[in-house]
Amino acid sequence: MRFIFKTKYSQDINIAKHNGDRFWYSLLILIMVVLPLVLDDFYLGEISYICILSIAGIGLMILSGYTGLASLGHAAFLGVGAYTHAFLLTNGIPFYASIPVVIIVSFLVGAAIGIPILRLTGMYLAIATLALGFIAEHVFIKWEHFTGGNRGLPVPQPEFLGMSFYDSVFFYYVCLVFLIAAMFAAINILRSPTGRAFVAIRDSEIAAQSLGVNLGLYKALSFAISGAFTGLAGALLAHYIGYLAPDIFNIFLSLTLLLLIVVGGMGSLHGTVFGAIFVGFLPQLIAICRDYLPSSIGSQPGLEPMLFGLILVFFILYEPLGIYGRWMKIKLFFELFPTYKRQTFKKQKVFTKSDRV
Amino acid sequence: MSLFEVKNITVAFGGVKALNDVSFGIDKGEIFTIIGPNGAGKSTLFNVISRIYEPSKGEIYFENQNISKTKPHNISKLGIARTFQNLELFENATVLQNLLLGRHIYKKTNILSEVFFTPSARKQEHEYRLKVEEVIDFLDLQHYRDTLINGLPYGVRKNVELARALCTDPKLLLLDEPSSGLTNEETIDLGFWIKDIQSLLGITIIMIEHDMSFVNKVSDRILALNYGKILASGLPEEIKNNEDVKQAYMGE
Ligand SMILES: Nc1ncnc2c1ncn2[C@@H]1O[C@H](COP(=O)(O)OP(=O)(O)OP(=O)(O)O)[C@@H](O)[C@H]1O
Ligand SMILES: [Mg+2]
Numbered sequence: 001m002r003f004i005f006k007t008k009y010s011q012d013i014n015i016a017k018h019n020g021d022r023f024w025y026s027l028l029i030l031i032m033v034v035l036p037l038v039l040d041d042f043y044l045g046e047i048s049y050i051c052i053l054s055i056a057g058i059g060l061m062i063l064s065g066y067t068g069l070a071s072l073g074h075a076a077f078l079g080v081g082a083y084t085h086a087f088l089l090t091n092g093i094p095f096y097a098s099i100p101v102v103i104i105v106s107f108l109v110g111a112a113i114g115i116p117i118l119r120l121t122g123m124y125l126a127i128a129t130l131a132l133g134f135i136a137e138h139v140f141i142k143w144e145h146f147t148g149g150n151r152g153l154p155v156p157q158p159e160f161l162g163m164s165f166y167d168s169v170f171f172y173y174v175c176l177v178f179l180i181a182a183m184f185a186a187i188n189i190l191r192s193p194t195g196r197a198f199v200a201i202r203d204s205e206i207a208a209q210s211l212g213v214n215l216g217l218y219k220a221l222s223f224a225i226s227g228a229f230t231g232l233a234g235a236l237l238a239h240y241i242g243y244l245a246p247d248i249f250n251i252f253l254s255l256t257l258l259l260l261i262v263v264g265g266m267g268s269l270h271g272t273v274f275g276a277i278f279v280g281f282l283p284q285l286i287a288i289c290r291d292y293l294p295s296s297i298g299s300q301p302g303l304e305p306m307l308f309g310l311i312l313v314f315f316i317l318y319e320p321l322g323i324y325g326r327w328m329k330i331k332l333f334f335e336l337f338p339t340y341k342r343q344t345f346k347k348q349k350v351f352t353k354s355d356r357v
Numbered sequence: 358m359s360l361f362e363v364k365n366i367t368v369a370f371g372g373v374k375a376l377n378d379v380s381f382g383i384d385k386g387e388i389f390t391i392i393g394p395n396g397a398g399k400s401t402l403f404n405v406i407s408r409i410y411e412p413s414k415g416e417i418y419f420e421n422q423n424i425s426k427t428k429p430h431n432i433s434k435l436g437i438a439r440t441f442q443n444l445e446l447f448e449n450a451t452v453l454q455n456l457l458l459g460r461h462i463y464k465k466t467n468i469l470s471e472v473f474f475t476p477s478a479r480k481q482e483h484e485y486r487l488k489v490e491e492v493i494d495f496l497d498l499q500h501y502r503d504t505l506i507n508g509l510p511y512g513v514r515k516n517v518e519l520a521r522a523l524c525t526d527p528k529l530l531l532l533d534e535p536s537s538g539l540t541n542e543e544t545i546d547l548g549f550w551i552k553d554i555q556s557l558l559g560i561t562i563i564m565i566e567h568d569m570s571f572v573n574k575v576s577d578r579i580l581a582l583n584y585g586k587i588l589a590s591g592l593p594e595e596i597k598n599n600e601d602v603k604q605a606y607m608g609e
Binding site for chain 2: 209211
């Protein structure tokens with residue numbers, strides 16, 4: 001068992017709470033940096049994709065996991081980011097200038113959508129965001145000047161820092177750097193008043209309001225920030241797929257993001273990475289499973305969405321804290337060995353609450 | 358002039374008048390207790406002050422300013438803090454995070470300085486923490502800083518909610534049944550704390566309470582409500598001997 005002896009308030013404010021943390025995270029980053037030495041292009045591509053998914057996951061996690069607002073149409077933001085980026089690159093804007101524009105545009109789109117939509121709550125919000133996803137897909141088809149419509153839009157792969165995006169090692173590093181930067185940005189937001197206000201809204205709107213949190217403003221801000229992260233992921237995704245078509249940003253991609261945060265663990269940034277690894281490798285896993293299933297089942301076209309749905313339900317019912325929650329339990333088991341009690345994570349007695357305040 | 362004044366407040370839910378033409382004033386530094394049987398409209402009064410419910414008639418004045426049209430999230434900026442009858446804590450956050458939210462109204466950073474966690478953002482966190490630690494010491498919460506709310510016993514939760522309200526540095530504190538659900542010992546502690554909040558911190562308190570022995574011990578003045586109407590108001594002894602009040606409680 002580790003006891004952290006705190007002598008300064010900054011120890012609570014800092015990101016790494018103790019030297020152990022600092023050591024393990026540095027080691028992890030170091031391993032990630034030397035990975036291209038041992039992995040071939042295929043796996044580097046996969047990991048780049050997982051990095052992109054993680055960034056998008058951070059976006060949705062801030063909205064759903066931390067502010068408690070559901071979104072079933074988040075692929076729309078991936079689309080906004082991807083198309084904006086591809087459009088800017090096509091028009092000769094360099095990569096380093098395009099990315100900030102993408103972030104700002106997605107932020108503003110998020111705010112513009114967030115302000116009206118966030119008057120809704122619960123089920124109605126879920127339906128509205130679902131509709132938003134469909135509307136976005138439709139806009140990508142119709143707004144041909146900007147998106148190329150159904151013909152699609154090739155994504156230019158310009159030089160950046162003298163390197164090409166076709167080089168999978170270079171692309172891997174770009175994704176990695178953006179993921180690390182996104183992580184830091186998210187952690188910073190969450191350890192600041194704004195992030196705390198999000199959590200407050202999630203846990204009790206009425207108390208948040210009575211403590212001076214402007215609900216409308218912060219919900220819209222959460223939507224905007226979420227959009228900005230997801231839009232950034234969209235820009236990287238554009239490079240990854242190389243050719244944009246409207247149907248990429250469909251409901252299935254939105255559900256993949258939802259699966260990512262639920263499986264990873266609601267309300268945890270670690271969870272976004274765990275979840276991204278999971279959904280990143282899931283198609284391969286399903287492909288492998290197909291081979292072992294009887295062909296009457298294995299060759300069914302709807303297998304993937306069905307499995308996604310099953311996994312989602314399974315996690316919500318049996319592992320509501322996601323992979324991150326499971327990891328915390330295992331960690332605690334070893335820290336406390338042999339005195340671990342199962343009750344530690346049992347749901348505590350819930351005090352009766354009524355709707356009245 | 359009173360610090361706080363309620364003038365002719367009426368609140369109706371459908372046909373039911375939860376509050377019917379209620380008026381009273383409170384002086385600075387008082388502990389003012391509202392009593393009354395279940396459903397009398399006590400919590401409704403607090404919710405009107407917090408601007409959660411819209412009164413159909415009447416006005417509220419705080420420091421001679423009409424706050425009847427103030428936005429709900431601006432009430433705490435004026436210096437009015439509250440607790441809730443059914444505890445409205447941020448369950449999946451630590452005690453420290455709950456208390457830090459009490460400082461939200463003093464936020465100076467914007468989203469950009471927070472994303473980069475600039476030195477000013479860091480400094481602000483330190484300042485918040487200093488105030489929060491004062492309150493932690495005041496209410497003996499030292500053991501619970503990093504505990505999640507949903508792992509805390511009920512009495513401590515109530516204490517955390519009081520602490521969170523104090524972190525806003527209020528001038529007026531609204532406590533909705535602060536002693537309900539507490540053990541005897543906890544209630545005794547609470548009595549001392551409420552007295553200290555009044556005398557050491559100079560905060561005016563409006564409290565809703567059912568426990569009459571507790572009420573008589575800490576209150577300066579009492580207001581009795583029944584069916585949304587004022588039955589009586591005055592010093593504790595006066596209320597104790599008031600026939601209408603006795604009637605209302607007997608008739609329950
Ligand atoms: N949101 C609401 N919608 C409809 N009726 C309400 C609402 N809130 C309160 N009421 C009604 O207003 C009346 C007063 O309720 P209030 O919560 O103020 O009572 P109270 O004095 O706080 O009682 P208690 O001691 O049980 O807390 C009750 O009849 C209640 O049913
Ligand atoms: Mg009440």
